[in-house]
Structures are given as C-alpha cells and as structure tokens.
Amino acid sequence: MSAREEVLARLRAARDAGAPREAPAPVPRTYRRTGAHAPGSPAVLDLLTERVEDYRARVLRVATDGEVAAAVARCLAEAGSQRLVVPADLPAPWRAGFGGRSVLEDSALAPASVEQLDGVDTVVTASAVAVAETGTVVLAAGAPGQGRRALSLVPDHHVCVVRGEGVVASVPEGLARLDPGAPLTFVSGPSATSDIELDRVEGVHGPRRLDVVLVG
Amino acid sequence: MKIAVMATCLGDALFPQAVQATVQLLQRLGHTVLFPPGQTCCGQMHVNTGYLREAVPVVRHHVEVFGPVAEGTWDAVVAPSGSCTGSVRHQHAVVARRAGDERLAERAEAVAARTFELSELLVDVLGVSDVGAYYPHRVTYHPTCHSLRMLRVGDKPLQLLRAVRGLELVDLPDAEVCCGFGGTFAVKNSDTSTAMLADKMRNVLDTRAEVCTAGDSSCLMHIGGGLGRLRTGVRTVHLAEILASTEATQTPAAAGSPGGVRDEPVEAQR
Amino acid sequence: MSTTDLGMPAVRDDSRDTGLPTHSPAGQGHLRGTTSFPRAARTELADTQLRRNLGKATGIIRAKRAGVVAELEDWEDLRLAGSAIKADVMARLPELLEQLEENVTARGGTVHWARDAEEANRIVTELVRATGADEVVKVKSMATQETGLNEALEAAGIAAWETDLAELIVQLGHDTPSHILVPAIHRNRSEIREIFLREMPDVDPALSDDPRALAMAARAHLRRKFLSARVAVSGANFAVADTGTLAVVESEGNGRMCLTLPRTLITLMGVEKLVPTWSDLEVFLQLLPRSSTGERMNPYTSTWTGVTPGDGPQEFHLVLLDNGRSAVLADPDGRAALHCIRCSACLNVCPVYERVGGHAYGSVYPGPIGAVLTPMLTGISGADDPNASLPYASSLCGACFDACPVRIDIPNLLVQQRAASVESHTRPTAQDLAMKAAAVAMTSAGRFRAAEKGLGLGRLLAGREGRITSLPWPASVVASHWTGARDVPAPPAETARQWWERTGGGA
Known part of the structure; x- marks a missing residue:
C-alpha cells in the first residue's frame, strides 16, 4: 500500500470509529460578519488609523489621490531614503514626489534580484484591502501596484498606500474581498517579536519601518 | 422548602462544622433540612484519578440515595462544596454513559438538575443574598476552581459575604488561580502543588485578612494546611460557617475552625 | 492501547499497513521524555x-490576551464557530484532505503523505537532496519539532537553520523548546545575550541584553542565510481544502523570508490543520492572534496556493503527516x-x-x-x-x-x-487496589461509616511513605506527600453523620 492509501484508510477508519454519538450541529455563524462601520466611512478610516498607530507604524492621512505624492515624499525624506523600488505598475501620480532618487522598477517578467532589493532603502506599494479593527493592510501579489512578495519584504522601509474604499471594519469583510489564488500578505505593523520575555520589540527581519498613506 | 444536605465525604469525616453550618443556616431561613442517611461520596476522586469504571457503582449509589429529589419528594439537594456539586452535575452522566448505562445517566441528570452548591441555592433558588449573618472579621474569599469554572457561581459568594454585618471583605490578588489542591494532584504532583500553594498563601497573607474563606472544604484544607504549617495566624473558614454565624452564636473563630490544625508535624506522631 | 467500556475501535501501535488507526511509533520524534x-x-x-x-x-x-479578547463582543460566538468548524473537519477529514491535495496539485504543488515521523523526515530529506542544497532555512514549525526533522537532516549532512528568534535561541543554546509559541520562554534576556555572544560568530562583543539589541543581532546573523537560501522548510497554521491555500501566521518576517525567497519550499503539516473553506479563516484569523500573542493581529500572515509563476518558490511540496493523529481521531471524545x-x-x-x-x-x-x-x-x-x-x-x-x-x-x-x-495497567497497582476498596466502601453507608470510624487519624496516617494507602478518601490524600508542606486537619470529635444522628439537625 502507498503511504497515501494507508494514511487515508487509517483516517477513514478513525473518522467512522470516533464519530460522535450525536451528529455535529451546523456551524453557528453568530459572530459578526460586518463591523460597526461601513467600508470607507470616516469612522472606519479613523479606526484603522488608531489601530495601525497602535503597532507603532505611522499613518499619514490625505484627502485625495492627488495628495499621495506629497505624503510619500514626506515619508521618504523623513526616512532618509535614497534608493527606491516600486512595482512597475505603481500609479504614476504617486511617483511625483520621488524627486531625484534612484528608482528600481520590478515586475514578474523583469524581477529585481534579491541582492538588488537588499540594496534599496524603501519600497512603495499599493494595497488590496485594509481591516480597521485589527490595523491590517493586505497586499495581493501581482495585483495593481502591489508587486511581488519579495518587494515589500526585503527593503527596510515600506510605504503602503491605502485607498479609503478598500478599508473595511472587520476580518470577515476583508477576507471576502480577497482572492486566495494569489499569494497574500497580511501586514499589521512593522515586523516584531515577543520572543524575549514576551516583551514586544518592533523591527526584526521584515521592514522595520512601516508608513501607511491613507487616502480619504 | 424541603432540602436534603449532601455532606460530601470530606465534609462528613473531617469538616462537619461546614455541614452543620449549612443545616443551621437553612433552618434559620425557614427551610426543612434532612440528611439522607445512605449518603457516602460523589465519586469524584475515582473519576478524577481515572477510575471511571470503578466510579460507576459509586455514582449509582449516589443517584439512589438522592433520587427522591428527582421525584419531587425533596425540593433540592445542597452541598457545601462547588467541587462535589460539579461532579454531580458534570461527571455523573458522563461516567454512566461511558459505561453504556443510559438509564443511570438520565437519572443522574435528573438528580443533578436539582443539586446546588450553597451559594447557588441561596442566591438563585431561594433568592436571598442577605442571610442575616454577623461576622466581625477581616475576610478574604478564594473562589475555588470548580465553583468558578465548572459551576460558574460568579460573584454569588461575594454577594452573600458583602451582606454579612461586621465583615470586612478584602480582595484576594490573583484570586482565580488554583490553590494547587486538585484532589490526588496534591499527592501525585506534590512538588508542583506546593509551589502553587506557596503563591496562594502569599496572596492571602498580602491581604492581611484574619480569615480566608471559600465554598470548598477541600481547598480550604489545602490552604489552611499550608497557612497552619507556617504558623501564619490566618485561619480558613468555610463560607457556610460565616453565613451561619450571628450575634447570638459563638463565631466559628471562637469555636475552633477547619483552620485549627495539629500542633505537631504528623511525622512526630507515627 | 486505550480501550473504553464502549469498545473503542482497534488502535494499532505498530506501523504495518493495516488501514487501522495507528499511534505514533515508539522511539520516533520528540513525543516522549525519559522521566515521569x-x-x-x-x-x-x-x-x-x-x-x-x-x-x-x-x-x-x-494580561495582553485578556485585553484583546475583552475587546471583541462576539468572542464566545467565534469560539463556538471555531469549535464547530473543527468538528466538521474531523467528520470529513479524509475527503477534505483529498480535496486539498487536488487543489494543491492543480496549482503546481506536489503532495506527499507520511505515516509517521520517520517517513516524514525521509521524504523531506530526499526532497532537499534532490535540490542539491546542503542547508535549509526553517520557519518555526511544531510538526517538524514533533518528527525531529532537524536531527534527521543533520544526519544526512544537511544543516537546518532555525529562523524564528526563539527557535534560534533554542538551537544556538543546544537546548530544547519549552513552549509552543515561544520555545525559549524559559530564557531571560541576559541568558540569551550569553548564548548569542558564545554562538554567533560575528556578533558585537559589546552586545547588550536589551531585547531590541538582541533582536537586531538575530537579524544580522540570519540576513545572509535568508538572502542566499535555496530551500525552506515550514509548517502551516492552516490549509484551506476548497482552494488549496496554505497559511503561516508569524511576527518577525522570518516566515515571509522563508516562504518567499528560496526556490523550493517544503511544508510539513499534520493532517488535522485543515479548514474547509477560505471564509472559515475569518474565524481563525481572529481567534489565533488574540489567543497566542495577545495581539489584534500578528504582524504577518502569508497565504499561498501552489506555485505562482514569477513570484516566490517555483517548487512547492506539501507533506501530510499522520504520526498518531488517526489514533486520536478514532476516539470520540479525544x-x-x-x-x-x-x-x-x-x-x-x-x-x-x-x-x-x-x-x-x-x-x-x-x-x-x-x-x-x-x-x-x-x-x-x-x-x-x-x-x-x-x-x-x-x-x-x-x-x-x-x-x-x-x-x-x-x-x-x-x-x-x-x-x-x-x-493500560497490566497488573493492578497499589493505587488500583485502593481505589477498588474505596469504591466498595462508598457504595454502602454502613461500610462507609465503618471505614470512617475505624480510621483513627493515627492509623490513617500510618500509610507507607509515598504511597496512597488502601484507605478510602479522604485518608488517601493524607499521605506523607501531603504533610511535606501542609498540616493535617485536626480530626473532629464526631462526624457530620454522627452529629445528625445524635441531634437530628438540632444544635
């Protein structure tokens, strides 16, 4: 017998032998499927801001897409960034504040090497969805402006643009908007560890600095 | 109400004061109390030590002795113990079903449905939180694990204590943490149990209470045994004894209490 | 072998193929210590x-957990849903695993099955060998701890680098993990500093014991490894049957490094880690972080489905592990x-x-x-x-x-x-005999009374040291283990029963 057949046979026998005396009840979905605030509402954006800042990440609020470039420029200036990497399809208007910095364009067809990524200071990306209650921003690999996974991982500074209409209140609302077919990265603050005396320290292997530019 | 008292084996043999106090308190509140003479033990020690088969006849015996409450002959069964009430309510039917005895399981459930821990009986069933007690002492309350997490008595014992005249109630730090008793746990894992006891005692002493009370004689035997060994001067008194106490009665403190312990280490008496 | 009165199904202890639920074979992996x-x-x-x-x-x-759990008004609803989803998984486990396999395979992954720890280790070792690599980076994984994969790889000449900070501390300290989430929870900052100074070749000798400085030392130590690794080994927190998606929940970014940068990814996962559908993750991604690190959400959660051309590992192997899980599944309560x-x-x-x-x-x-x-x-x-x-x-x-x-x-x-x-006792122990005797005493008030009466406390305490005496409760606890730290209650003048018989409940 192959291992596959053997393991499946064991599990079939076990499933039947250990079946509970009563048939399992249907899954009670009485938990909240939607949060208190509507997607994109001012209240949900406020909540996202508060929760992201709780992780000691920075949030810059701007009213319109046109103001993104200036906010990005501020993030870059404050971090002292000189070398940037962006997904090739990052919206052009957002790049207006890059100034004279060197910009590496990355795409699946023309990927930057890991060494190249290790040599840049900052990555600027868009995002797919943000979940306000948990202060989470989700990147879908390959989706517009979000790039390959390595982009938002290797550089030490991540500037992530979140559009207001992509902000939902709760985890269930967030997952419902995501397609698991693409690799997804859920980011809640900068990288962190609690492995030493369960004391939280921000900044380990992932980007040590996370700036969220929130539009709306 | 006609209420049968379930003394519990430990209460019967070693802590009769708590059983007497339960009886006297309920009588004072105008109820008829009876002591089913056939009673022995709920079988929790067997169950919790893994002797589920051996527990079956013990459970059957308990269900026979307290069966009249299922028929309505008695209105309720009360135990001065969260742990033993928990065993009746959460273990008896499980033990019976595991042995394939569905009839016993159903009967056990019927008995369990009318079996209450003392604070539950007083607050939920009888609807009283001021039982007219007087107890002029500084007291801290340890919520025993089984009353807290099996029975979910919540703050019922505290409601009762807050209404006792003269009683100064002080919060116990880390109150919800186990004292380390756990039945045979205290023997099988005595080192770990002692470490848990040490922390519980430290918290009790931090309150500067004279009395540590709880709804289980077993946990009080453990905490009191430790406090006594160290000659801390803090005694343990069952909740029932405090509630039974009035201006007219001698306080349990004066009468000697479960916290009263042997003067000599046991080894010396071999 | 465990059996119950209801006649549990046969559960086997050897690993011959019988198609019956089987325990983890003795002597494999890290599921049994040497002392009680x-x-x-x-x-x-x-x-x-x-x-x-x-x-x-x-x-x-x-304290952190209590804070973030109290924030969710529907916490108990989430717990109920989580429990029910898992019960449903157990009821359909073989079918869901086949569904997972089909979806992972359709997306370019390869699924392997392992009866036990040794088979899992052999599969992973052969997969690593096939890449030609002599080292792997590892994401913290309980399954690989369970099978003892690192030792197996080492025996095959393959170095396994733990990249989670706590796992790194354990590995560098030649220690064993002591916690599921924080394997080095038993170490404090100054002990960790000492381990780093001793074991990290390029570490700054002036390293302080500030957790931030220690985390930075780990970052520097592992950075080259991440950027050059060709093979990664991970566990999985969840696998979604209906999409073939795997999820790893982590904090430091070491997981992302391992899941993203190497060319080959090998994931070892216990068969029980399934959820039926993508939307079921909405329950567990709320329950897990709040329960484990006491955060609203952990810093990073990565999900992937098979292989994504142009992004991340181009070779993905999923190893599904039984190693005793079938025996657990066969127990209705367990x-x-x-x-x-x-x-x-x-x-x-x-x-x-x-x-x-x-x-x-x-x-x-x-x-x-x-x-x-x-x-x-x-x-x-x-x-x-x-x-x-x-x-x-x-x-x-x-x-x-x-x-x-x-x-x-x-x-x-x-x-x-x-x-x-x-x-499991093949011969009755002293405790077995005591419990049987106690049960006899407890099924008759007469015998119980006699037992109570017969036991002057002096006799009661005369049990041999360290042994539960053959006396009924409560005598059994009053063994010398008890009196090591606790006094014994003074025996009452009369039992409650005697008091009742004397007074009828009157004072």
Whole structure:
C-alpha cells in the first residue's frame, strides 16, 4: 500500500470509529460578519488609523489621490531614503514626489534580484484591502501596484498606500474581498517579536519601518 | 422548602462544622433540612484519578440515595462544596454513559438538575443574598476552581459575604488561580502543588485578612494546611460557617475552625 | 492501547499497513521524555531563574490576551464557530484532505503523505537532496519539532537553520523548546545575550541584553542565510481544502523570508490543520492572534496556493503527516484534541505550566493540551510509560478550557486520558487496589461509616511513605506527600453523620 492509501484508510477508519454519538450541529455563524462601520466611512478610516498607530507604524492621512505624492515624499525624506523600488505598475501620480532618487522598477517578467532589493532603502506599494479593527493592510501579489512578495519584504522601509474604499471594519469583510489564488500578505505593523520575555520589540527581519498613506 | 444536605465525604469525616453550618443556616431561613442517611461520596476522586469504571457503582449509589429529589419528594439537594456539586452535575452522566448505562445517566441528570452548591441555592433558588449573618472579621474569599469554572457561581459568594454585618471583605490578588489542591494532584504532583500553594498563601497573607474563606472544604484544607504549617495566624473558614454565624452564636473563630490544625508535624506522631 | 467500556475501535501501535488507526511509533520524534512528570517537575521547580522567567512571561501574555479578547463582543460566538468548524473537519477529514491535495496539485504543488515521523523526515530529506542544497532555512514549525526533522537532516549532512528568534535561541543554546509559541520562554534576556555572544560568530562583543539589541543581532546573523537560501522548510497554521491555500501566521518576517525567497519550499503539516473553506479563516484569523500573542493581529500572515509563476518558490511540496493523529481521531471524545490550533493560550494560563515550564512534559507539546495530546498520539504503554503521568499533570482547575479559542474541553480529556492510563495497567497497582476498596466502601453507608470510624487519624496516617494507602478518601490524600508542606486537619470529635444522628439537625 502507498503511504497515501494507508494514511487515508487509517483516517477513514478513525473518522467512522470516533464519530460522535450525536451528529455535529451546523456551524453557528453568530459572530459578526460586518463591523460597526461601513467600508470607507470616516469612522472606519479613523479606526484603522488608531489601530495601525497602535503597532507603532505611522499613518499619514490625505484627502485625495492627488495628495499621495506629497505624503510619500514626506515619508521618504523623513526616512532618509535614497534608493527606491516600486512595482512597475505603481500609479504614476504617486511617483511625483520621488524627486531625484534612484528608482528600481520590478515586475514578474523583469524581477529585481534579491541582492538588488537588499540594496534599496524603501519600497512603495499599493494595497488590496485594509481591516480597521485589527490595523491590517493586505497586499495581493501581482495585483495593481502591489508587486511581488519579495518587494515589500526585503527593503527596510515600506510605504503602503491605502485607498479609503478598500478599508473595511472587520476580518470577515476583508477576507471576502480577497482572492486566495494569489499569494497574500497580511501586514499589521512593522515586523516584531515577543520572543524575549514576551516583551514586544518592533523591527526584526521584515521592514522595520512601516508608513501607511491613507487616502480619504 | 424541603432540602436534603449532601455532606460530601470530606465534609462528613473531617469538616462537619461546614455541614452543620449549612443545616443551621437553612433552618434559620425557614427551610426543612434532612440528611439522607445512605449518603457516602460523589465519586469524584475515582473519576478524577481515572477510575471511571470503578466510579460507576459509586455514582449509582449516589443517584439512589438522592433520587427522591428527582421525584419531587425533596425540593433540592445542597452541598457545601462547588467541587462535589460539579461532579454531580458534570461527571455523573458522563461516567454512566461511558459505561453504556443510559438509564443511570438520565437519572443522574435528573438528580443533578436539582443539586446546588450553597451559594447557588441561596442566591438563585431561594433568592436571598442577605442571610442575616454577623461576622466581625477581616475576610478574604478564594473562589475555588470548580465553583468558578465548572459551576460558574460568579460573584454569588461575594454577594452573600458583602451582606454579612461586621465583615470586612478584602480582595484576594490573583484570586482565580488554583490553590494547587486538585484532589490526588496534591499527592501525585506534590512538588508542583506546593509551589502553587506557596503563591496562594502569599496572596492571602498580602491581604492581611484574619480569615480566608471559600465554598470548598477541600481547598480550604489545602490552604489552611499550608497557612497552619507556617504558623501564619490566618485561619480558613468555610463560607457556610460565616453565613451561619450571628450575634447570638459563638463565631466559628471562637469555636475552633477547619483552620485549627495539629500542633505537631504528623511525622512526630507515627 | 486505550480501550473504553464502549469498545473503542482497534488502535494499532505498530506501523504495518493495516488501514487501522495507528499511534505514533515508539522511539520516533520528540513525543516522549525519559522521566515521569512529577520527577521532572521536581527538578524544574528547583530552578529559581526558570520560575522567575516563566512567571514574568506568562503574566505579561495573560494580561495582553485578556485585553484583546475583552475587546471583541462576539468572542464566545467565534469560539463556538471555531469549535464547530473543527468538528466538521474531523467528520470529513479524509475527503477534505483529498480535496486539498487536488487543489494543491492543480496549482503546481506536489503532495506527499507520511505515516509517521520517520517517513516524514525521509521524504523531506530526499526532497532537499534532490535540490542539491546542503542547508535549509526553517520557519518555526511544531510538526517538524514533533518528527525531529532537524536531527534527521543533520544526519544526512544537511544543516537546518532555525529562523524564528526563539527557535534560534533554542538551537544556538543546544537546548530544547519549552513552549509552543515561544520555545525559549524559559530564557531571560541576559541568558540569551550569553548564548548569542558564545554562538554567533560575528556578533558585537559589546552586545547588550536589551531585547531590541538582541533582536537586531538575530537579524544580522540570519540576513545572509535568508538572502542566499535555496530551500525552506515550514509548517502551516492552516490549509484551506476548497482552494488549496496554505497559511503561516508569524511576527518577525522570518516566515515571509522563508516562504518567499528560496526556490523550493517544503511544508510539513499534520493532517488535522485543515479548514474547509477560505471564509472559515475569518474565524481563525481572529481567534489565533488574540489567543497566542495577545495581539489584534500578528504582524504577518502569508497565504499561498501552489506555485505562482514569477513570484516566490517555483517548487512547492506539501507533506501530510499522520504520526498518531488517526489514533486520536478514532476516539470520540479525544478527537477534540485535534481541534488545537497551537495558540498556547492554555499553557499561559495553566498554573502547573507556569511553575514547571515545558521541559518536564518530555514532549514537544507541553502544557494542558500537551498533557492530553501527547499520550493520545503515542498511546500509553503501561504504568511505567512517562507519558502515563502526563494526564495527571493538572489540578483540573479548568483555566485551560476558558482560554481555549476552540473550546477544547481539556479537563474532560485529561480525565479520559487518566482512564486510559489506568486501563493500560497490566497488573493492578497499589493505587488500583485502593481505589477498588474505596469504591466498595462508598457504595454502602454502613461500610462507609465503618471505614470512617475505624480510621483513627493515627492509623490513617500510618500509610507507607509515598504511597496512597488502601484507605478510602479522604485518608488517601493524607499521605506523607501531603504533610511535606501542609498540616493535617485536626480530626473532629464526631462526624457530620454522627452529629445528625445524635441531634437530628438540632444544635
């Protein structure tokens, strides 16, 4: 017998032998499927801001897409960034504040090497969805402006643009908007560890600095 | 109400004061109390030590002795113990079903449905939180694990204590943490149990209470045994004894209490 | 082998192919220590530094967890849903695994099956060899700890680099993990500093014991490894059957490094880690972070489905591990232990774990869940099996159930495993005889009275040292283990029964 057949046979026998005396009840979905605030509402954006800042990440609020470039420029200036990497399809208007910095364009067809990524200071990306209650921003690999996974991982500074209409209140609302077919990265603050005396320290292997530019 | 008292084996043999106090308190509140003479033990020690088969006849015996409450002959069964009430309510039917005895399981459930821990009986069933007690002492309350997490008595014992005249109630730090008793746990894992006891005692002493009370004689035997060994001067008194106490009665403190312990280490008496 | 009165199905202890539920074979992996829990605990309890480290760390995490759990008004609804989803998974496990396999395969992954730890280790070793690599980077994984993969790789000449900070501390300290989530919870900052100074070749000799500085030292130590690694080995927190998606939940970014940069990714996963659908993750991604690290969400969660051309590993292998899980599944009560999502909330609230730490359990799964899961995976071979003592490593205080995000009734499982432990006895022990005698006394008021009467406390205490005497409760607890630290209650002048008979309940 192959291992596959053997393991499946064991599990079939076990499933039947250990079946509970009563048939399992249907899954009670009485938990909240939607949060208190509507997607994109001012209240949900406020909540996202508060929760992201709780992780000691920075949030810059701007009213319109046109103001993104200036906010990005501020993030870059404050971090002292000189070398940037962006997904090739990052919206052009957002790049207006890059100034004279060197910009590496990355795409699946023309990927930057890991060494190249290790040599840049900052990555600027868009995002797919943000979940306000948990202060989470989700990147879908390959989706517009979000790039390959390595982009938002290797550089030490991540500037992530979140559009207001992509902000939902709760985890269930967030997952419902995501397609698991693409690799997804859920980011809640900068990288962190609690492995030493369960004391939280921000900044380990992932980007040590996370700036969220929130539009709306 | 006609209420049968379930003394519990430990209460019967070693802590009769708590059983007497339960009886006297309920009588004072105008109820008829009876002591089913056939009673022995709920079988929790067997169950919790893994002797589920051996527990079956013990459970059957308990269900026979307290069966009249299922028929309505008695209105309720009360135990001065969260742990033993928990065993009746959460273990008896499980033990019976595991042995394939569905009839016993159903009967056990019927008995369990009318079996209450003392604070539950007083607050939920009888609807009283001021039982007219007087107890002029500084007291801290340890919520025993089984009353807290099996029975979910919540703050019922505290409601009762807050209404006792003269009683100064002080919060116990880390109150919800186990004292380390756990039945045979205290023997099988005595080192770990002692470490848990040490922390519980430290918290009790931090309150500067004279009395540590709880709804289980077993946990009080453990905490009191430790406090006594160290000659801390803090005694343990069952909740029932405090509630039974009035201006007219001698306080349990004066009468000697479960916290009263042997003067000599046991080894010396071999 | 455990059986119940209801006639449990045959559960096998050897690994011949019979298609029947099978325990984890003895001698494989890290599921059994060498000493009983009480003996091991005695040693650990004497370590005052350990006591302090554990007390501090578990205190912090308990407070954090309580805070973020209280924030969610629907926490109990989430727990109920989590429990029900897992019960459904168990009821359909073979079918869901086949569905997962089909979806992973359709997306370019390869699925392997392992009966036990050795088979899993062999599969992974061969996959690594096939790439030509002589080292792998690893994401913290309980499954690979369980199988002892690192040792197996080492024996094959392949270096395995742990990249989670706590795992790194354990690995560099030539130590073993003591906690599911924070394997180095038994180490404090100054001990970690010493380990780093001793074991990291390029470390700054002026390294301080500030956790930030220590984290930065780990970053520097591992950075080259991440950027040059060709093969990564991970576990998985969840696998979604209907999409073939895997999820890893982490904090530091080491997981992302391993899951993203190497060309080949090998994931070893216990068969129980499934959820049926993508939307079921909405429950577990709320339950897990709040229960484990006490955060609203962990810093990073990565999900991937097979292979994505142009992004991340271009070769993906998923190894599905039985290693005793079929035996757990065959137990109607016990299968709930497979619902565990390895959050370690039960460890953090357990008064036994807090004082003793994880090493005393002898298994990679310590704490309350380990005390039931470990003997269920391995079976209990008899009274001398160290795993026979694990179900007794609890005062049954119930704190674990309240903390468990998927409502595993751990106290009940502990009792069930105590029964399994008792039923493994081939010859009656002294305790067996005492319990039988007590049961006889307790089924008759007359006999019970006689037992009470016959027991002057002096006689009652005369039991041999360290042995539960053949006397009924409560005499049995008044053995010398008790009197080591506690006085014995003074015997009353009369029992409650005698008082009632004398007074009829009157004063």
